[in-house]
Amino acid sequence: MTNAFTDWLTQLPRQTLGHWPTPLVLLPRLSAELGGPRIWLKRDDCSGLATGGNKTRKLEYLLGAALAQGTDTIVTYGAVQSNHARQTAAACASVGLQCHLILSQRVDWPYPAYNSQGNVFLDSLLGAHVHQCEVADTEMTRTKLLAQLEDQGARVYEIPAGGSAPLGALGYANCVLELAQQTEQLGIQPKTVLHASASCGTQTGLVYASERLQCDWQVLGINVYHPDPATLVARITSLLEKIGETYPDQALAKIPDIHVNHAYMGSAYGQPTEAGLQAIRWVAGLEGVLFDPVYSGKALAALIDQIDLGNFSHTDDVILIHTGGVASLAAYVDAFK
Ligand SMILES: Cc1ncc(COP(=O)(O)O)c(C=O)c1O
Structure with missing residues (x-):
């Protein structure tokens, strides 16, 4: 898929570092256990660079x-x-x-x-x-x-x-290009793209490119860092504005709604939650995939809870972006004791 936006994105100075595209895989056993939507995992934890990540x-x-x-x-x-x-x-x-x-x-x-x-x-x-x-x-x-x-x-x-400079956020726009292609090939129309959000570059890139490509999904950031989730929204807005100021002919016509969920952070950034630890243990044994207690495990726990709450139907498709973080598991070994 190429258009003026993707042409512009690909001509920015870039040092190839990763393995692209990262796979988009179905988690069949977790989807079946939860009896909800089909859960697709975007494996940005397999992006390369010393155990990978976003x-x-x-x-x-x-x-x-x-x-x-x-x-x-x-x-x-x-x-x-x-x-x-x-x-x-x-x-x-x-x-x-x-x-x-x-x-x-x-x-x-x-x-x-x-x-x-x-x-x-x-x-x-x-x-x-x-x-x-x-x-x-x-x-x-x-x-x-x-x-x-x-x-x-x-x-x-x-x-x-x-x-999470504007340029870093633009790097993340490439994830949407891959997702647009992969979902088209799979013939699926995901309702939601969910991921852990902290310094905001990831969500900014996802929101920006989803708008530019007019993707139908909602990008949902799970706040794992900011005591007040309004900070997350303000920072993403500011990064989108800075992208527009730096590249006026690539600016969004208007800043879209930014979707953030604050219910899964726990007491503070870097503090594991019981739901996150349970989700990590469960999915490691169920699907053979590792998540971390600071970022991706909290996003995983959020998705599981949102499904339990009935916020997705069994005919929906939902994408969880695995943003990496498993290198920190060794540092958090005491949390699992
Ligand atoms: C594993 C992992 N997931 C998610 C995030 C959040 O991404 P961002 O900082 O771009 O919001 C980070 C970075 O802080 C991370 O290390």
């Missing part, structure tokens, strides 16, 4: 821009168990860029594995320079690091947390 799409455009500017060093941000940080470390390794990760202690999870296993272990293995700090010290750590890198003559490109 950041691969964003990083293709972000590193494309960075390399076009002659960058040799990437600096980015996240929580200690940031999947974005780990995927950025892998992306940098694969193209020979230096990678600095400023990881802040924003999650109150008291088990030692959190600070040494999972993503943070992989970050070091992938050759990234890891700078851990308290949340309040993030700006100071950044200023110091940037000054040091400048002294060393590094050509730095900064990527915001989650890769």
